[in-house]
Amino acid sequence: MSALAEILFGGLFQGSLYAMMAVGLALVWTTIGVFNFSHGVFMMLGAYIAWQLVELGLPAAVAFPIAVVVMAGVGWILQASVVRPLIGRPNIVLVVVITTLAAGSLIENGALTIWGPRSKQIPALIAGNATIGGVGVSLHQIAIIVITPLILAALWMFLNRTRLGLALRAVAQNEDASHLVGLNVTALYGLAFAIAASLAGLAGIFMGGYRFMSPVMGSDPLLKALIVVVFGGISSISGPIFAAYLIGFFEAACSYYFGLYWTPALLFGVLILTLMVRPEGIFASRSRGLA
Amino acid sequence: MNPILSVEGVTAGYGRVTVLHDISLEAGRFGNVGLFGPNGHGKTTLLRAVSGLLQPKSGRIVFDGQDIAGRSARAIVGAGLIHVPQGNRLFPDLSIADCMALGAYSPRARPHEAENREKVIKLFPKLAERWRQRVRTLSGGERQMVSIGTALMSHPRLLILDEPTLGLAPKIKDELCASVMDISRGGVPLIVVEQDIEFLLELTQQLYLVNHGAVATEIKPGESLDHGEIMSMYFGH
Numbered sequence: 001m002s003a004l005a006e007i008l009f010g011g012l013f014q015g016s017l018y019a020m021m022a023v024g025l026a027l028v029w030t031t032i033g034v035f036n037f038s039h040g041v042f043m044m045l046g047a048y049i050a051w052q053l054v055e056l057g058l059p060a061a062v063a064f065p066i067a068v069v070v071m072a073g074v075g076w077i078l079q080a081s082v083v084r085p086l087i088g089r090p091n092i093v094l095v096v097v098i099t100t101l102a103a104g105s106l107i108e109n110g111a112l113t114i115w116g117p118r119s120k121q122i123p124a125l126i127a128g129n130a131t132i133g134g135v136g137v138s139l140h141q142i143a144i145i146v147i148t149p150l151i152l153a154a155l156w157m158f159l160n161r162t163r164l165g166l167a168l169r170a171v172a173q174n175e176d177a178s179h180l181v182g183l184n185v186t187a188l189y190g191l192a193f194a195i196a197a198s199l200a201g202l203a204g205i206f207m208g209g210y211r212f213m214s215p216v217m218g219s220d221p222l223l224k225a226l227i228v229v230v231f232g233g234i235s236s237i238s239g240p241i242f243a244a245y246l247i248g249f250f251e252a253a254c255s256y257y258f259g260l261y262w263t264p265a266l267l268f269g270v271l272i273l274t275l276m277v278r279p280e281g282i283f284a285s286r287s288r289g290l291a
Numbered sequence: 292m293n294p295i296l297s298v299e300g301v302t303a304g305y306g307r308v309t310v311l312h313d314i315s316l317e318a319g320r321f322g323n324v325g326l327f328g329p330n331g332h333g334k335t336t337l338l339r340a341v342s343g344l345l346q347p348k349s350g351r352i353v354f355d356g357q358d359i360a361g362r363s364a365r366a367i368v369g370a371g372l373i374h375v376p377q378g379n380r381l382f383p384d385l386s387i388a389d390c391m392a393l394g395a396y397s398p399r400a401r402p403h404e405a406e407n408r409e410k411v412i413k414l415f416p417k418l419a420e421r422w423r424q425r426v427r428t429l430s431g432g433e434r435q436m437v438s439i440g441t442a443l444m445s446h447p448r449l450l451i452l453d454e455p456t457l458g459l460a461p462k463i464k465d466e467l468c469a470s471v472m473d474i475s476r477g478g479v480p481l482i483v484v485e486q487d488i489e490f491l492l493e494l495t496q497q498l499y500l501v502n503h504g505a506v507a508t509e510i511k512p513g514e515s516l517d518h519g520e521i522m523s524m525y526f527g528h
Binding site: 163166167169170173174176177179180181182183184 | 368369373441
């Protein structure tokens with residue numbers, strides 16, 4: 001019983017974090033058709049900005065939303081500086097991999113210079129612990145498990161129930177036709193990056209609340225988010241969300257039965273198997289498009 | 292009557308390839324305008340330059356008294372010049388309802404959204420039956436109706452149709468031609484690229500033969516032509 005509870009809980013928790021990360025990657029891919037390798041750095045930067053604001057004396061309830069909004073701005077600026085100028089060039093996918101990697105490396109080392117290598121921690125969303133089904137869990141983790149689906153549902157509502165969300169989905173499907181109905185395609189690209197960066201920043205704040213932060217804290221979650229989007233298919237945002245939870249459960253089960261040491265190898269096993277059997281991802285349709 | 296659109300000495304192309312060589316034409320002085328000519332000679336490129344998808348290298352494009360050459364597609368849509376591109380490759384995973392909402396995205400079209408939706412449904416009753424269906428699940432003819440309907444939602448002051456009947460079955464094609472005639476009778480001036488010369492002769496009052504990126508021949512109202520003469524223009528003898 002406690003084994004099942006532990007796997008269930010671990011899976012929900014990890015899945016929530018992966019979903020927050022993977023959705024941002026998918027959002028940028030579907031709208032702009034590029035892969036953002038500075039996504040992990042967004043996560044780190046969100047956490048450090050939140051830490052800095054708390055350190056300056058702001059209460060967490062104020063500091064966290066500010067950090068998320070600042071991250072939206074960071075995402076917009078990054079898009080305008082290293083992605084937008086390259087759109088329309090040949091080999092855009094590869095070129096943007098390099099420019100976002102470069103920007104990510106710059107920000108990572110910038111964070112190291114500003115905040116130093118010493119590990120930091122930000123306050124938990126809710127302090128304290130509880131025991132559920134024989135498993136001891138922190139209320140912070142429970143809060144993440146509850147909040148993440150709400151945020152993802154809100155994103156889904158935004159994409160599917162508002163005119164601006166409709167415009168984002170349209171750009172994802174046909175750029176020329178989007179121009180011809182008068183959409184501001186450049187601004188929508190910026191918006192996609194801004195949303196992705198805020199979600200990553202929020203994931204960073206979640207992570208900084210239960211694990212020590214370092215300037216390289218985003219690279220492992222980015223890797224996991226990559227596995228998730230390859231596994232689930234990147235052509236929609238619902239695919240990566242389901243895939244994130246599946247991968248979360250898989251990881252929790254592996255850690256429980258085979259130990260942490262084997263988990264990454266098994267995860268990559270799943271990745272390779274997916275690429276061999278169903279390279280477009282298990283939840284993918286054949287075309288690009290949000291929702 | 293002043294022309295609503297005049298293209299003056301436009302040169303445009305892709306990269307180092309120039310497709311349009313100093314092309315000039317006018318639309319709206321005598322009614323609808325038809326463009327015809329062999330494939331690959333610049334008709335679609337001309338339309339892309341007019342609607343702002345392609346920045347012309349030189350020349351003026353005057354719409355309603357304003358030079359719109361080099362302006363963004365969004366600004367041009369905002370001014371009421373609406374372009375339905377070739378091949379009905381719209382938004383495959385959006386529903387018809389979504390496409391209509393997108394058509395009414397520009398601030399100019401927003402206040403007329405309900406009234407234009409009524410018009411589209413009256414013109415294409417078939418679309419109302421499939422209102423919540425994804426565009427990819429529709430037939431070619433229905434997709435073309437969605438393309439034209441979306442453009443009508445943008446409240447056009449000038450409507451450009453690029454080969455609206457391309458690849459359609461004869462029966463569907465006749466229906467669509469009748470609908471295009473209806474749109475024209477509703478008071479929206481048209482520029483139509485079409486391979487079906489009979490349809491162009493019926494729909495338009497002024498014809499341009501576009502060849503090698505320039506206007507080879509202009510046919511004004513009153514200078515009616517028969518099919519044979521046009522064929523000889525096409526094949527150049």
